[in-house]
Amino acid sequence: MILNQLTLTNFGIYKGEHTVPLTPSAKKPIILFGAYNGSGKTTFLDALQLVLYGKTARTSGRAKMPYDDYLRLLINRDTSPKIGAGISLTFTTLQNGKKEKIEVTRSWAEAGNTIKEHCTVKRNDLHDETTSDRWNEFVEEFMPSEISELFFFDGEKIEGLADPARSASFIRSGIYSLLGINSIESLLKSLSQIEKKKASEIASSTGDISLEVEEREAGELSKKKERLAQEIASLLNELDKVALDITKAEEEMKSTGANLFANRHKFQEQASVLKEQQKRVNAELHELSASKAPLLLLDELLADLKNTMSSGSGHNFKSLELFKSEVNLIKKTFKGADELKVIGALDKRIDALTNEVSNTSLDLELSEIPSALELSSLKTLVNQTIKSSENIADEIDRINKNLLAVPAEDKIQAVVELLNKKQSEKIKLETKHEMLLSNFVEVSLQQDKVSREISNKLSAIASQQTGLIVAQRVLSHAQKAKETLSKFKIELINKHLSSLGIEITNCFKTLQRKTKFNLIFEINAENFTLEINKVSGEQVSAKTLSAGERQLLAVAILWALAKSSGKILPTVIDTPLGRLDGPHREKLISNYFPKASSQVLIFSTDEEISKEHYIALKPYISKEYSINYDETTESSQFSEDYFNYEVA
Secondary structure, eight states, X not given: OEEEEEEEEEETTEEEEEEEEOOOBTTBOEEEEEEOTTSSHHHHHHHHHHHHHGGGOOXXXXXXXXXXXXXXXXXXXXXXXXXOEEEEEEEEEXXXXXXXXXXXXXXXXXXXXXXXXXXXXXXXXXXXXXXXXTHHHHHHHHSOGGGGGGTEEETTTOGGGXXXXXXXXXXXXXXXXXXXXXXXXXXXXXXXXXHHHHHHHHHHHHXXXXXXXXXXXXXXXXXXXXXXXXXXXXXXXXXXXXXXXXXXXXXXXXXXXXXXXHTHHHHHHHHHHHXXXXXXXXXXHHHHHHTTGGGGGGHHHHHHHHHHHHTTTTOOHHHHHHHHHHXXXXXXXXXXXXXXXXXXXXXXXHHHHXXXXXXXXXXXXXXXXXXXXXXXXXXXXXXXXXXXXXXXXXXXXXXXXXXXXXXXXXXXXXXXXXXXXXXXXXXXXXXXXXXXHHHHHHHHHHHHHHHHHHHHHHHHHHHSOOSOHHHXXXXXXXXXXXXXXXXXXXXXXXXXXHHHHHHHHHHHHHHHOOTTOOEEEEEOTTTOXXXXXXXXXXXXXXXXXXXXXXXXXXXXXXXXXXXXXXXXXXXXXXXTTTTOOHHHHHHHHHHTTTTSOSSEEEEEOTTTSOHHXXXXXXXXXXXXXXXXXXXXXXXXXXXXXXXXXXXX
16 A cells, blocks of 8 residues: 555645645655644644544544544634535555555535535545445455554654553554454354353253352453453553653753753864864855955846957957958059059958947957856855855854753752652552553453353253253354364464564564674563563563663564554654664664655654754655644645755
């Protein structure tokens, strides 16, 4: 699947119609978007999800809001709700082995007190009514919503996946979705219902065996498990809140200059290098000023002079004198009756040339005057040198501002203490989370035990000779089917967990590129937790990894799951480098972005993918855009550049 084009019409912050081409070129998979906070980056990402999945889209701003209210909120505030808004996405995908162009358009507007939504689909530029009516089923065939998180992800929120406990549910969900385990479990539940129904029929006639105690215990365990799941979910919300507090504390450190304090020596070195560059560029400007550059002030006069001299047939006073001497020599040689006539004609020609040259000649050679092309090249060189000087001056000014903003050490102490406090809270919450997960696993084991007891009793009931032959047969077949499906489910999961562990290991090696970091990742088949081991067999805790290494591991998990899906889909990455330091950013830029997929949409601020990173990515970028908010029109616009960066 390749995204070709997205059109937004009165959607959120985008007033009017905005069309963004997205098709990548060969061997250049990256479509790069640059945007400052509040300019419409998240709105663009929500549009991609919303146009594909509609009511089931996992967008950022909806939460528990009713779908109609959410659509109403997305209509541009300067647009009448009766006119409404819309999104159109064109993409190509393979259907039955053939490439097919699909255009899905989702539009909505106010109709009375409600919002009326329309979804229309074109296949190869022809309207397809059947696909339009059943779009939600159709999209699940080539990009199931359950695995969309593997291809649409937020770089700031994935670090938690590196924690074995927190990644377990995500890995389990990914595996279940990819392998269709949810369908198997649904079938097992249906068979269990049939078992209970038929067993009750048999038990009511025999009266020998009762399932009442076990079923009561199973119900209590189910409630306990559900309660633990709610506590875990609530705790994860607290963890997310603390993570947000940590992010705010880190931002406050930036605003108070604490990060500048740590980098003050680096700024000083950069300033020194830039000043040397400034001296060199200024020397080039002085050299140009001392040579031909001043002629640029006279470009129009020089053009007039060249035209004037050209009109003099190429003669000047020197050539005229030479011509006169030649003519006089001819005059002396004339003899006979026609002499006066020839001499008169030659005299007239000399007088005419004298008048012509006196009006045009400056005793200059025509070749000495610069041509328009030479002046244009000189002007380009001067402008480039001036621009380079201005850029260096701006960079020096920026670094000097950073140096002036470096605070005294005692002024940042409170911010550092707050950050340490929040990080300590995070550790406590993670410890509690591990304990709840342990309880959850224990209750699950108790459930399994009770289920086995029920199965044993059901087997005993099935073996009893009763008059309910049909019920016995159904019960027996249901038990065998359950047993077969359970074995198939376990074997299927174990097989793919092993290959997924190998894939995570390979992806992490590709991202990390550290020979000393020779780690092996395996997934525990019982609880889906990620286990980290050295080649020697020694187990490694995820907490010993740095924050950057944990983020790389989280990306490796997502990358491995995406590869294991067997689907060729675009990868959409928001804030890809928010929590990474310099070296780990370079790893992701060089080893992941160009290889993540055949189409990679990256949404970044100028602080994440800086000019240096942009230069490294440039060979893999097909298209680049900046999303700019215009305060005059109160709308965001797209420009075909990335923060006006230029690469030679």
